[in-house]
Amino acid sequence: QVQLQESGPGLVKPSQTLSLTCSVSGGSVSSGNYYWNWIRQPAGKGPEWIGRIYTNGGAGYNPSLRDRVTISLDTSNNQFSLKMNSLTAADTAMYYCTREGRGAYWGQGTLVTVSS
Amino acid sequence: QTVVTQEPSLTVSPGGTVTLTCASSTGAVTSGHYPYWFQQKPGQVPRTLIYDTDNRHSWTPARFSGSLVGAKAVLTLSGVQPEDEAEYYCLLLCDGVRVFGGGTKLTVL
Numbered sequence: 001q002v003q004l005q006e007s008g009p010g011l012v013k014p015s016q017t018l019s020l021t022c023s024v025s026g027g028s029v030s031s032g033n034y035y036w037n038w039i040r041q042p043a044g045k046g047p048e049w050i051g052r053i054y055t056n057g058g059a060g061y062n063p064s065l066r067d068r069v070t071i072s073l074d075t076s077n078n079q080f081s082l083k084m085n086s087l088t089a090a091d092t093a094m095y096y097c098t099r100e101g102r103g104a105y106w107g108q109g110t111l112v113t114v115s116s
Numbered sequence: 117q118t119v120v121t122q123e124p125s126l127t128v129s130p131g132g133t134v135t136l137t138c139a140s141s142t143g144a145v146t147s148g149h150y151p152y153w154f155q156q157k158p159g160q161v162p163r164t165l166i167y168d169t170d171n172r173h174s175w176t177p178a179r180f181s182g183s184l185v186g187a188k189a190v191l192t193l194s195g196v197q198p199e200d201e202a203e204y205y206c207l208l209l210c211d212g213v214r215v216f217g218g219g220t221k222l223t224v225l
Contacts, residue, residue: 037214046205047154047162049214060212063117096161103173104152104164 002027004097004107011113017085018114022097022107023078030055030075034101038071038082040093041109048093052100053080087114118142118210122217128196128224136191136220138206144187145208151189152207153182155200156219162205166191198224 008020022036029036038050051061053071061069070083084091094109119141128134138151145151153166164173166182169189179195189208193200201224206217 041162046203046219047216049207049216052214062213103167103171104154106161106164109161 002105006107006110020082036080037098039096042093118215120215120217122220125221133194138189145189149208153191154205155202157202
């Protein structure tokens, strides 16, 4: 069964760039016709879809975040990543990576706090 | 951007049946929206219950079922258990963009 694990800095300063990685085991990010998603959830609020990348590398983003976000595949390390720039306090949230396709598998999430 | 709407809250008695709905601001929800349903309990990671309208994950109890009714995606819980008290979110694919609903807080009492 596929497993996903997010990693990255827990604390980022305002205006800086966030870089998160999702390590995948039990499956390959470059095969199987899956979408690899990033989703975030501020404390006490519902989830927000950030974007996703397909196994062929094609990506799609939330229109409200598109200008600040890039999702990419790292096939050599079987990972995919999220970069989000110009961070503000409003970006403080739990960040999850998921695999979508014939179901959805979630990582455990990583808390990102934006604060000086 | 599309707005996806769910009932903010519902209450059901143990053993009862409850229906949660998921509507799109742009029109009827169809199988082409590839509806997902997730359950989230406090402090936990969301758990996928239903994908592509009506498919259960291997871990999804049979009392959970997904369907399309009228213009909406629907999650039906039959024979509700106390442990089903949780927040439920739907997720739709709208013009190539995934959009979450605001969630339904289900209370069992």
